[in-house]
Amino acid sequence: MGGGIAGAGAALALHRAGLDVAVFEAHPDSAEDAGAFLTLASNGMRALAGMDASAAVGALGFALTSMRVLDDTGAELAHTPLGGPEFAYRCLRRGDLNRALQGEAARRGIPIRHGARLEGIEEGPRGVTAHFTDGTTATGDLLVGADGLNSTVRRLISPGVPPRYAGQRVFYGYAREVAVSAPPGTVTMVRGSAAAFGYALSPEGEAYWFARVAGPALDAADLAGGTPAGRRASLLPLLSKDATPAAEVVAATGDDLLVTNATEIPTATPWRSGRGLLVGDAAHAASPATGQGASMALEDAVVLAKSLRDAPDTATALDLYEALRRPRVEHNITVSGALSRGTRTPSGPGPRGAAGAPSPEDVLARQLRWDTDLLRPEA
Structure with a gap:
């Protein structure tokens, strides 16, 4: 449910994992928030490579290779490189990214239905059925709620958790x-x-x-x-x-x-109920201070698809997905919210492991590489 960055990205990754997937988007066209722009960081570009969608996005916007910081007098405080030659940062318009991901999904034969506004969810022993406001339905094994900050899926499977001002x-x-x-x-x-x-x-x-x-x-x-x-x-x-x-x-x-x-969405918000799962901003929207919303959504897409590919059953796959994703995305909510509120921020890119363990960056890179098995972290 949702054909934006999280939804179209999830569809591409799930399709690459060999799953039968369809996208249902409430908006009548492909470009919600067409006027805003965003930056895809190296992790977002790495996730695009994992779902084999780099070419679809690589011609959009422009690369960012460094960041400089000025104080209120205009003096330069720092000037540091961003990313690297393989996964450079990219600045682009949100609407262009939506259209590119949906276009790539259509090219791969993934059905996308626009104007499909979700009204209710009905679960049964063999599947979950989505009911739309026009009276139509769709049934599948798993319903992925990728419908953004004001998610209808979140309201249905995790009621009482509205977004809060950051x-x-x-x-x-x-x-x-x-x-x-x-x-x-x-x-x-x-x-x-x-x-x-x-x-x-x-x-x-x-x-x-x-x-x-x-x-x-x-x-x-x-x-x-x-x-x-x-x-x-x-x-x-x-x-x-x-x-x-x-x-x-x-x-x-x-x-x-x-x-x-x-x-932002409060941390510890439930992501799952039966055959329904939240991803992207529907699950873990953060204030834009860290600039990681789109990149985190694309990470979700790859890790979800690989979890369903590698685990022996859906329940185990969703447990694995949540265990891998929740610490990282909730750390981002906390850091980004602290930046927005002007309070002290936690240090580091995420929870640290034991001494001698792989760095969080190395762990993430392995999770996003398509040919690695998520059930074999030592490989």
Whole structure:
């Protein structure tokens, strides 16, 4: 359920594992949140390779090979490499990524039905049936809820767990004519006095930018009824306090300016009920401060498919999947939420193993390689 990054990615990985899969998307077309952009980190690019979908995405957006950090005076605090030659970071529009993954699914013969809005779930001894609002149904062995932050599947199998505000408003935009510079392939992070800001320049010179601002959550009317001019006017006074490029970038932005609330799913939220399983943001949405939402969803896709491929039965596979995924994604929720709230963050990329054990990065790389068996961690 859901044809976005998590859903289309899961379909590709499950199909590669030899499973019969179909995608049901509530939206009438492929591109929800078409205006926002995201960054796929090395782990997300590695997951795409695991599902054999690198080529479908590799031509989109542009590569990011380094990150520099500026303080509120514009002074450079750090400039470090990102990723590597095999799995470079990539900046791209969310809608383009959705379309590419769905297009690759269609190319592989995976059916995708748009406009299929889930209404209810009925479980039986031999399967689970999805009931849609138009009166149609679909039955399978497993229902994968990949329907995002406001997941209908989560409401049905894990009621009473709404998303919660993570403490920041997040602005996104594009500036096509702005006289700022940055080294090629570099994302610039600005530690502003009143807002966190970041931007990257495309090869064509267009600035992709975001700003994170602490404060009360915007209500539904503000989110739906605000204008680009109003959002720009609310943001510029905060950025103009500093001697950085941030205010200039935002001032050069036209109507391509969005705002949303940073939102997260509480840790320890149940992911499973009977034959239903949550993945991606439906299970473990985090605030965007770490920039890992899409990459974590693609990791989910590969590990789920390999768990079902390698385990002797579905129950064992889902136990394995949750054991492998929950510590990592909930660590990300905690770190990202702490960044958004301005509290102290846990150190390190995730829970550490015993001395002499493989690093978390090596463990993840092995999980995402298609030819490794998840039941043989020592191999």
